[in-house]
Each structure stands twice: as structure tokens, then as C-alpha cells.
Amino acid sequence: MSNEPGGATAAQPDPPETVDPSPAGATDTGRPTPAPGTLPLALLAAGWLAAMLWSTREAISSATAGVTAVSLSAFALPGVISAALVAGAAVGLAASEPVSRRGDRTTLRFAVAVGTGLLVGLLAALAIDLSYAGDTTTRTIAGTTAAAAVIGGALAGARNGAVVGAVAYAALVTLLFVVAFSVVRDPLFDLFGAGDSQQSLVNAASWVSRTESLLAGLIAGALAFGYLTWARRRAARSGTGAELRWPAYLVAGAGPGLLLLLTEVIIRVGGRSLIDLAAALSEADAVAQTSLGTSRVDNAIWVLFVGALTAMVTFGRTLASPPADDEVPEPDEAGADEASTGTAGR
Template sequence: MSKQPGSSTAAEPDQPATEPAVDSPSDETVEAAPAGSRLAHAPGALVLAVLSLGWLAAMLWSTRAAITSAAAGVTAISLSAYALPGVITAALVAGAAVALAVTNRLGRATLRFLAAVGAGLLVGLAAAVAVNLTYADNATTNTIAGTTAAAAIIGGAMAGARNARVVGGLAAATLAAQVFVVLFSRARDPLSDLFGAGDTQESMLDAAKWVSRTESLLAGLIAGLVAYLYLAWARRRAEGRDAVAPQVRWPGYLVAGAGAGLLLLLTEVIIRIGGRGLLDLAAALSDADQVAQTALGTSRVDNGIWVLFVGALTALVLFGRTLGPRAVEDEDESDS
């Protein structure tokens, strides 16, 4: 059959000409994909790094003052074991915050991760040198220096994640929670009396348990609130620069809110691996010290779990309150 210009078969050769229009959306998607790398920018990273380094220095100084005081005597080992968790958590936050500040403008994932680990390594080495120069030269000092350096390196590696805003929220939340815990220590004795601490050992243990749970609950609430506020602030800054900039979704808020608890549990892992010798020395001083170290370890794990879940739930609830109702299609469109 001959193909006439007016026939339907004559139009068939013209159909491939419409194919480029179908491919254009995918081209736009490919070009827009690199915009997701802007999630690697964490606002306020430099300020967070300075605050975290200051907090680490304060924790190292307070630990040194405690174990070298004249009143410490033979209890220096116990005081070192008691102060070690706070130092390690501060080193984790400092390593992550400094690494964020260093890598904030780097785009390539591999380069970003290597630079983050290097920044954490520098923080860890600086802290270890400071400990060795200012503390007494003994096995306790070496344990504190080694675990602090390891924690800073691990914190720096965390900052190499692609979504640096979540890491920034996690670091800010953990720092705020740790500051609160130190301030809360002044209220322990009044709260113990409020919860019925008396002359018996049972009443004192029950009161201490309720004080610890109150501290964990409030620390989790503060961690979740700070994580949400940081991510919300980062979202507003990103929208001010680019209205179509990618934003952190709800899993990011969940991780940032739970981050303080996650770092507390990670601190416990580092202590039980790198600081095992110090814990054993503290537990070997007496039967009472052995019971105390066991109770402290259990309490730290419970505290980390409480802070993790309360912080995650708080951040997620606050994020959920910002979500508007879903757009409902018209009935005519749904029927069609």
C-alpha cells in the first residue's frame, strides 16, 4: 500500500520526534540531584566547635583538679573512673564539632570524610598531649589520654556523614544535655530529700534511683528540644538562601534527638574497651568500690537509654507539630 501524505500511516515517521520531550524531566532530575549535597552544610559549626572545645577543656581541668587535690589521696583512681565518662563524651562532641567546622565547605564525600577524621585526630592528639603534660605521670593518666584521643577521632569520623546538619544537631543536643547534667548535680541532694531519702540504705537507694530517672528525663527533653531547634534554624537559613533547597526529613530529626543518648551509650562502649584497666583498678580497691563501679556502669547504660528515647520522641513530636494537613484532591478529580 502506498503511503499518501494525508493518510494515518504517513504520520508514523514523525512520532520519534516527540521522544526528547519525554526525556527532559529526567534530565532536570539528574541536574537537580547535586543540590542534595547542600545538606552537608551545618550552620553555626564554628561557634559549636568553639563551645565544644571549651567544654572539653573544662572537663579535663575539673578532672585534673579532682584527682590531684590534697583531699583525694588514694581515692584518685576512683575519682578518675568517675570522671572518665564525662571527659569521653566531651571529646566525642568536640571531635565532631571541630570536624564539622573544618569540612563545612567540602563537597566530595571521600575528601570530606578524610578531612573529618583528620580534624578529630588533631583534637584527640591535642587533648592527649594536654593530659600528659598537666596530669601526674601514671597509668591513670595514660588511660584518660588514650580514651580521650580515641573518642575525639570517632567523633570526627561521625562528622564525615553526608547530612552534616543532623550531626550538628546531634552535637548541639549532646553538649546542651551534658551542661544540664553538671548543673543538675547541685539539685541532687534537695531532690533526694524530696524523694524520701532517710537513714536507711533502702530509702537512699530508692531516692537515688528517682533522682537519676528525673535527670535522664530532663536531659532527654533538653536534648530533643535543642536538636529540633538547631535543625529548624538550619531549615530557615537554607530556605532564605534557596527556596527549593533540600530539607532534613523526619528520620534526621529522630537521629538528632536520639543522638545524645547514642553518644552516651557509645561512651560506655569506649570506657569498657579503652578504660577497662582503670575500672578494674577502681573496683579492686575494696568491696564497696566494686559494688559502686558496677552500679555506676548500670546507671550510665540506663541513663543513655532514657536520654535516647526521650530525646528522639521529643524531637519527633516537635517536628510533627510543624507539618500541615495533606492536600486533599477534589471529589470531581478523584471520581474521574
């Protein structure tokens, strides 16, 4: 009776194997996953900030009148602020990552990241003061740029450096893409039916902006996923770093859009005087500044949601499929032999 099927000591089928829905090779050591490639990222971000400062100086210097210089400064401010924000985050991450590798030193890591962001901001502000005309416009650009770099450094002080690295890397490439996209704007205007009427120009501009935002979001999400996958595989080979779950991919994909929104907040707070001064030049300038501000916010929201969706969908395709609930596991051969022997002996 002891070996009868259904008895207390009857052979039981082996329990089904548990399928881990996380990507293969993930580790879980309790420590955050290190961010790879922080030094090249910091150099690229600092170089991009220097390029934006130089191009802004050239544009302002080429202006023939002070009124034109104010208008050009207002137009160039978003590019400088976004570059300073990414540079502060990238350089701060490169400086703070070695601190976290020696142990869980969250406070020291944050202090180093903020201090590095402050140093980047001060150097950028000094370069602006020395190379730009010394007036109210220059001081506004310098102060806002320094503040953006400090905020970027504070973001780099977050505990999960891999996510910060993914956001900074994707944001930097997104900014480069926006500049490169200007080459195809005119052909796209013609493609979307821009004509002689004002309404056709507005409609074409709207479609061009949506196309740019959609492509930027796809690029941001794909690059964020790629960076986190790289970080996870390096951590798996070295046996360091905690397993990266889906929230990390969600935040990394949405991060470039969030940085663009944060850029707009910094502009409207720190650069308000410059924007108001440019808008007061004429009615056309006022309309242009309002339109550009709305367009930047719309672009940031598109990049945020498309980037987050792209990163999540790409991450979801790497997960292993769980077993079906209605599958009943077959007993192993030993269990089957014992059950048949018990039945024959009865």
C-alpha cells in the same frame, strides 16, 4: 452530546491541590543541608573539653594518696570521654563543612573530619601527659580521650552535616545540663522521700536519676529539632540543601543518647584497665563502679528514646494536614456553565 455531563468531553472538575506534608520553605536541591553555626559550636565544645580536663586534673591533684587518685580518675573518666567525643565531632564538623560547600566531596570531607578529630585527640592527650602525673592512670586517660576525639571526628564526616550539628549541639547542652542538675539533687532526694533507711535512699536515688534522664531527653529532643529547623530555614533562604525529612529529626533527637551509649562503649574498651583497677581497691569501690556503669547506660537509653520521641512529636506538629479522602472537589464556575449550556441545548 459532547457537553453532556458524563460525556467524553464534558467539563471535568479541577483536580484537588496536592498538599506537601513537609514543612513550609523546604528546598530539595539534591545536596545535604549545610550545618549553620559550626564555628561557635566547635569553640564551645573545645572549651568544655578543656574545662573537663582541668577539673579532672584538679581533683586528682587534690588526692592525698595514690589509691584515692585512681578512684577519682575512674569517676572522672566518663565526663572526659563524653566531652572529647563531642569536641571531636564539633571541631571536625567545623573543618569539614567548607569542603562540602564546594561540591559533593564525600571522601575528602570524611578525611578532613577524621584528621581534625585526630588533631583534637592528640592535643588533649598531650595536655594530659604534660599536666597529669606520668603513670599508668595518666596514659589510660590520655589514650582513651584521643580515641574518643578521633571517633567523634569520624562521626562528623557523615554526609548530612546538619544532622551531625544538631546531635553535637544537643549533646553538648545535655552534658552541661547534667552538671547543672547536681545543684538540685539534694533537694530532690528529700522530695522523693530519702530517709535513714537504705531502701529509702535507693528509691530516692532511682527517682532522681529518672527525673534527670527525662529532663535531659526532653532538652536534647527540643534542641535537636530547633537546630534542624534553623538549618532548614537558612537553606530555604539561600536555595541550597535538600529537604529535611522525618528520619533526620529522628536521628538528631536520638543522637545525644547514642553518643552517651558510645561513650560507655569507649570507656569499657579503652578505659577497662582503669575501671578494673578502681574496682579492685575494695568491695565498696567494686559495687560503686558497677552501679555507676549501669546508671550511665540507663541514663543514655532514657535520653535516646525521650529525645527521639520529643523531636518526632515536635516535627509532626509542623506538618500540614492532608485533605480528607471523602472530600469531593467542587467544579469551577466555567465547568458548571459549560455543563448547564450543554443540557439546555439538548
